[in-house]
Amino acid sequence: MTFVHDDPEFADLLRIVAASRGLAVSLIEKDYWVTHALWALHAQGFEVWFKGGTSLSKGFGLIRRFSEDLDLKVAPGSTGIPVAQNWRSEGVKATAARRGFFEALASTLRVPGARVGLDPDADDPTWRNARLQVRYPQAEPTARAGWMRPFVLLEVGDARVTPFVLRDLGSLVHDELERLGRLDAYTENRPRGVRCVHPLVTLIEKLDALQRRASIEANEPAAFVRHFEDAARIIEAEASLPALADHADVRALAEDMLAKRQIRALPRSTDPAFALPQGPRTDAIRKASDAIAPMFWGARMSLDAACVAIRAWISTRLE
Numbered sequence: 001m002t003f004v005h006d007d008p009e010f011a012d013l014l015r016i017v018a019a020s021r022g023l024a025v026s027l028i029e030k031d032y033w034v035t036h037a038l039w040a041l042h043a044q045g046f047e048v049w050f051k052g053g054t055s056l057s058k059g060f061g062l063i064r065r066f067s068e069d070l071d072l073k074v075a076p077g078s079t080g081i082p083v084a085q086n087w088r089s090e091g092v093k094a095t096a097a098r099r100g101f102f103e104a105l106a107s108t109l110r111v112p113g114a115r116v117g118l119d120p121d122a123d124d125p126t127w128r129n130a131r132l133q134v135r136y137p138q139a140e141p142t143a144r145a146g147w148m149r150p151f152v153l154l155e156v157g158d159a160r161v162t163p164f165v166l167r168d169l170g171s172l173v174h175d176e177l178e179r180l181g182r183l184d185a186y187t188e189n190r191p192r193g194v195r196c197v198h199p200l201v202t203l204i205e206k207l208d209a210l211q212r213r214a215s216i217e218a219n220e221p222a223a224f225v226r227h228f229e230d231a232a233r234i235i236e237a238e239a240s241l242p243a244l245a246d247h248a249d250v251r252a253l254a255e256d257m258l259a260k261r262q263i264r265a266l267p268r269s270t271d272p273a274f275a276l277p278q279g280p281r282t283d284a285i286r287k288a289s290d291a292i293a294p295m296f297w298g299a300r301m302s303l304d305a306a307c308v309a310i311r312a313w314i315s316t317r318l319e
Contacts, residue, residue, distance in 0.1 A: 001187045004173060005032065005113050011139035017176045023297055025140040028172055030068050030148055033114065034058075035171040037134045037152045038070060039191040040111040045078035049161035051197035053230055059167040059196035060241075063233045064298025065226065069153040073161050074105060081108050087158035090126050102130035105156065113137070119153070129157030160205075160262045163245040164195040199241055203234040204254050207310065208263035214273035217281060221288035228289070232306035235313045250317050269314040274307045 004010060014032075018025040034054065041048050052071030056062045076083055081104035086094040106118045111134050119131035134152040141150070170178075170190040177183040206227040213219040234241075247253040257263045276282045289303050301309075 001185070003036070003112060003189055004177065004186045005036070005136075007186070013173060013176070014139055017172050020176070021172060021297065023172075024294075026138070026148060027066055029138065029140055030152070031066065032171045032173045033134065033136045033152050034068065034070060035169060035174070035191065036189050037111050037114070037154065038169065038194065039189040041072075041074065041109065042191050042194070043189075044108075044110060046105075046109075047075035047077040049073040049159075049164060049195045049197060051159060051161065051202060052155075053226065055196045056199060056202060056230060056234065058169045059165070059194065060199055060237075062199060062237050063230055064296055064300075065229070065292075066295045066297065068148055069155055071159075072154060072156050073159050074156050076101075079108055081105060087128060095125075095127050098127035102127060102132075102156065105130075106132050111136075114152075129155065131155055159197075160201055160257060160260070161195065161197050163198045163201070163247070165198060165242050166193045167196045168192045169194055198244065199234045200238070200244060200250050200253060201257070203231055204250075204257055204263060204267065206231045206234075207267035207314070208265070210273045211267060211271050212264055214285065215281070221285045222291065225285055225288040226292060226295075228303055228306040228310070229301050232301050232309040235309050238313075254318055267314045267318055269311045269319060274310050274314075276303060276307055 004013070007013070014025050014028050018028045021028070035058070038048070038050065050059060050070065050072060052069070053063065053065065053067035054070055057065065057067055082097070082100050084094075084098040084101040086097065089095075102118065106116060109116045109132070114134045114136040116132055116134055119133050122129075122131045124130070132154040134154060136151070138150060168190065169192075174183060174190055177186070209224055210227050210231070213224045214221075244250065244253060247256065254263070254266055258266055276285065286303060293300070
């Protein structure tokens with residue numbers, strides 16, 4: 001048996017799926033390789049926790065936005081690579097241990113059909129985080145999409161990963177093959193039982209990021225504007241989310257995150273980040289929001305509607 005991407009007709013399959021979904025071929029291809037890369041981490045024996053926007057989309061179906069990166073916490077598992085114990089210290093020994101872990105991760109990880117390496121543009125001298133590029137042979141150049149990287153980016157670091165929910169994941173290509181009854185002809189590479197961080201953890205992190213970044217001119221809106229709509233979509237679906245494990249309610253979760261310095265401050269409904277007052281800064285944020293439109297495949301929520309939902313949620317759930 002072979003992987004789907006080894007099939008000589010893989011490019012044709014991508015075009016068929018893209019046409020049926022009304023999406024760019026390069027987006028369908030990236031979605032497949034994102035899924036394949038996550039499967040490879042699990043298949044090789046690493047312990048993995050999956051968070052961020054791609055988790056919201058693939059793990060919980062909460063957002064209709066394509067996210068091309070994988071936000072992960074990775075532990076050695078059964079691979080035998082060195083363990084980094086101290087993720088806070090900036091001392092020489094702790095920093096060297098973290099660097100050793102990330103370099104071993106990059107050299108050990110095998111993603112069949114792709115090349116893995118550390119991102120040469122990464123610039124964290126403390127090595128608390130690292131970025132790995134998974135470069136795959138492109139059937140459709142990502143340049144045609146106008147905004148996608150020509151590789152899957154694994155953003156790996158220490159992070160809060162509890163509570164999490166186990167989820168089985170797949171791609172749009174896998175869905176189409178399953179619909180056609182052809183999936184059994186290929187080697188299984190859909191990740192199963194993935195530890196997806198609970199969306200309410202992600203919600204609190206995104207609100208914290210907006211409070212810290214939205215009002216500061218030096219922060220490019222493109223780096224955070226997606227958080228508005230993502231946060232509002234989580235809020236919209238809160239009633240259907242799995243129960244929080246080990247926490248009485250979301251305020252207890254937020255207070256625990258604050259105590260462990262995983263957020264800078266509790267979100268406040270009166271914070272200017274959630275008001276979008278008229279002016280050049282808000283104009284720049286709105287422009288950045290318009291620019292990411294190609295990342296969405298469903299109906300969008302306006303920035304104003306997202307802010308209304310965020311302020312109401314904070315005032316009733318955290319204040």
